[in-house]
Amino acid sequence: MPLAILHIEGARGSADTCAEYKPHFSSIPMTLANTPKFKIFLPTPSNGCDSYNDNPAAVNSSAFITGDGNCTQNDKYRNAYHGHAKQAIIIADRKAMKVFSEMSKDEYKQIHIQVGMIADLSWLKVKELGEPLYAQLYHPHDPIFDPNLIVIWLIAVFTVCTGAYWCGKSLEKSLESDDHISTTNNADDEVNNFPITTVMVVVFVLMICTVLLLLYFFYKYLIYVVLFLFAIASISGTYECLSALMSFLDCGRCRVPENNLPILKDRPEVRNIILFLFCVGLSITWVIVRNESYSWILQDFLGICFCISLIKLIRLPNLKISAMLLMALLVYDIFFVFITPFFSAHGKSVMVEVATGNGSNEHLPMVIKVPKIIKSVLSLCERPYSLLGFGDILLPGLFVAFCHNFDVIAKTKYRVYFVATSIAYGIGLAATFVALILMKIGQPALLYLAPSVLLACVIVGALRGELSALWKGRVDVATSAPPTDAEQQRPLGGSISDNEDLDMAENRKLLNDK
Secondary structure: OOEEEEEEEEOOEEEEEEEEEOOOOOOOOOOOOOOOOEEEEOOOOOOOOOOOOOOHHHOOEEEEEEOOOOOOHHHHHHHHHHOOOOEEEEEEOOOOOOOOOOOOHHHHHHOOOEEEEEEHHHHHHHHOOOOOOEEEEEOOOOOOOOOHHHHHHHHHHHHHHHHHHHHHHHHHHHOOEOOEOOHHHHHHHHHHOEEOOHHHHHHHHHHHHHHHHHHHHOHHHHHHHHHHHHHHHHHHHHHHHHHHHHOOOOOOOOEOOOOOOOOOOOOOEHHHHHHHHHHHHHHHHHHHHOOOOOHHHHHHHHHHHHHHHHHHHEEOOOHHHHHHHHHHHHHHHHHHHHHHHHOOOOOOOHHHHHHOOOOOOOOOOOEEEEEOOOOOHHHHHHOOEEEEEOHHHHHHHHHHHHHHHHHHHHOOHHHHHHHHHHHHHHHHHHHHHHHHHHHOOOOOOHHHHHHHHHHHHHHHHHHHOOHHHHHHOEEEOOOOOOOOOHHHEEEOOOOOOOHHHHHHHHHHHHHHHO
8 A cells, every 4th residue: 555644733843754545536635735634533442333414523534544443445445534524544353454454445435534544652642742732634746856965975984985085004014114124024914904815705605605604594683693793893993993092082092001901901091991881881782772763873983994904904905806796786685685585575676675674663873874865655654764785885894994005005196096097986886876866776886886897996906907916906016226036026904815816925925024
């Protein structure tokens, strides 16, 4: 049945609730301004099975009728119509009655009344507005474009560019020792960064497929595990991001006194302890208020920090591994969004079902979500938020970070790879939203993002004649003394990705010894 908005006004305010309506009886307006306002009438008995023709309160009213009783829905509509009501709103127990009953064409023509249905929980909420209550039932057009997509675009592009820039600057600092790679910096680079290998790509793709399917089938159990893991991970991400900002401040640099406590024996700075407790408090606060209407602000903040810290931490070693990872997850994205509806139980996308909560009151926190700004049936009844999964930020973000690292190692002018792929990410995300608007179904964002960033990198690499260096993750090192063949190559990111890259580690060792 078509969905509509039921606007209720009472002595203590107004509220909108989701409703279904049956257009076979009578059409309803498209805007609230053009919708007549009817006073709510509660018949006796409340199920509306008895006639109330002689009740003047029913005239020109909106009759709210419970779904129980020994009569049919059609009898309830007839009684409301003969009582001169203008609307009949069924208050339905969703466990007992989920659809309107059907009538013949002749029966529809005999009853000229607006017919709608709301959930009993919704009725309990609007009753609190206080009498007298007035109802307006209307069906607004779904907006072609909602401005909240601009907010999501800005958040995603900011997160990707910030994380990738930070990753490149971190690598640049590790290489700033008289234009050579010092042994100490090399050790720090290996400890503070997490390299990706070919085997890890395969295992990772298989793992996320398994996790997605487990969430689909056992969502109401596993969701609490996911919530717990996100709360823990967000503490780490938020602390890393805020501690980097706090490093620019001079206050609180004093250290704790000498002690024997395991977690304080290294005498950390006092401000770091305060910051850690603050991050723990943020995470706990989110867990407590996660189902409130305003919780999206805190969730997005924690998510942004989490994504930035991971983009900075994980380094892709070369274009080969990067392309393999993006293409594998592109296929994964397309399959679980477009293919799974053909054989799923309800004909819906596995990816969309999991991302939107699979009918549960608990929702996955690994998304950036922004409430819809324009009120519509879709925003009120089905999807009050627009969502962008962390994977659509992290995976392209890791590739943009790889490009920035290549800029640093190759000493490219204007950081051309970083700039090109950052712009390509923004264009790809905009293309995703255009497809979402045109097709009106959830889109696998990597279908647009992966080709965008890969093409940008390949085009710039081809124009600069550096495709081979990008593919292998090796960059020529300019030195003042005549270099040996082994010294002429500098590995990107400090990782050993597969057998082909074993000599990259040897090249690094030679450069360190130099």
